[in-house]
Amino acid sequence: MPVQRDTSPAPTGHPLLARLQHYVRFTGEERLALEALSAGPALTVRQRRDLVREGDRPRGVILILDGWAFRYKTLEDGRRQIIAFLLPGDLCDAHGYIHRHLDHSIGAVTQVRYIEVPRERIEALAVLGPRLAQALWWDASVTASIQREWTINLGQRDAIERLAHLFCELVYRLRATGLAAGDRCDIPLTQTDLAEATGMTPVHVNRMVQDLRARGLIRWKGHDFEMLDLAGLCSVAMFNPGYLHLDHEGRLLDAAG
Amino acid sequence: MPVQRDTSPAPTGHPLLARLQHYVRFTGEERLALEALSAGPALTVRQRRDLVREGDRPRGVILILDGWAFRYKTLEDGRRQIIAFLLPGDLCDAHGYIHRHLDHSIGAVTQVRYIEVPRERIEALAVLGPRLAQALWWDASVTASIQREWTINLGQRDAIERLAHLFCELVYRLRATGLAAGDRCDIPLTQTDLAEATGMTPVHVNRMVQDLRARGLIRWKGHDFEMLDLAGLCSVAMFNPGYLHLDHEGRLLDAAG
DNA sequence: CGTTTCCTTGACTTAACTCAAGAGGAGTGG
């Protein structure tokens, strides 16, 4: 039996709050309201299972509390594309509230603890104050921006660039949620996951990972990932963090503690 | 001097309304409110100019009244990716209201007539009734869905499939706005545009277009496009229109007239 | 301690790119 926390409380505080505070400065009341979101009964899926599946009727907005997941979609002939990675603190509208059926699935990489927040509770949040609504809008528009960046990644960058870009994005996003200590973090993905996200074969991903290692840009063994040369990796990837929009008033708050 | 309408009223009625009616059935009052959106002073850009540029401060939501445009983003070394096509009736949040700077540009293919709708007027719409809010949500979530589909397109499909898929999407979207008569429509794109949207070279796009023609799937001369075999093209592309979510209550209304 | 999953490497194939040059139109100006 794997040694994994199962019934323990959220181990990283409140990842959503941690991230939203980069965008907007909250009052104590607002903070409590956000924390209350994750107070409901958490669900758990085992690693490599689906949280929700294409064709399901959406049950609410999913808030990832702990663990990694991804959105994906499958073509008729079995080819599979990972569309986005979902990290702790990610709110993922699954999708649009309104649609009858999901047009994609969400799968777990690791064991994932999450909450299905009924839409009413999200809407109720927004009523509490414009800052909360603003933060949620901000978050949604960052999600859209990331999706656009993936379009560029797949359309214009070659293999090493794509891979380097993905690593940069993941590290920046983990940092924003407090899940990266300096240049080190946990990346529980397999090279096959990376292949499905970057549109290449696992074999080629492997060669590119070796290449990044050989250039002294990254270290990656098991789940343990380290950026040895952030500037170098960004340069290879032509990574510009602007699209993550991590530059709002909240930054000040973040710097202060 | 080119012979182009310039100060004439919107030639296709209300493309936004035409499209939203596929999603939601409106009352007369709601319809008027939507039509009022395009009552403001329309702006015009000449073909191949930008409506807005990366780094600009967003001025509002853009509503395309007439003509084709696209979102795009440029890498440092000049490579350019078209991220989405914007057709008449498209509302494009440019972007997120909230951000200080746009993280991408919007360029015109043809001459484009459009309106910059202040965010307040969008919000005011939503207050008028839940159906309007619902329709706008629907629209936004379809946009997100299209963006996800592009990710798959670029990541998993090969050259002919990508191109076929793009043609299918455009035809379906034009139909939903009443801009395709049967299987014929206007596609004012160059093969270089298609190349920038599908992540290939113009030369290769050309070869693939020839291929689709040779297979008897499409006819395309100048701007005049015709699907000769919709089922065949969908099959080549593994196109499944579900992601466009054109299947709401409004469909009944549409069928009725 | 065996089994499965994941990573790694090598040899070969192929889809797509590059470079280059020519053809067809559309608009421009003499």
Add this chain to the structure above:
DNA sequence: CCACTCCTCTTGAGTTAAGTCAAGGAAACG
């Protein structure tokens, strides 16, 4: 009206990045 330019489309020949197939090794799992 014709010559000119510019832009887009087209075709061919050679190159390259990435895919395929196959097999061995190293972890991780149970």
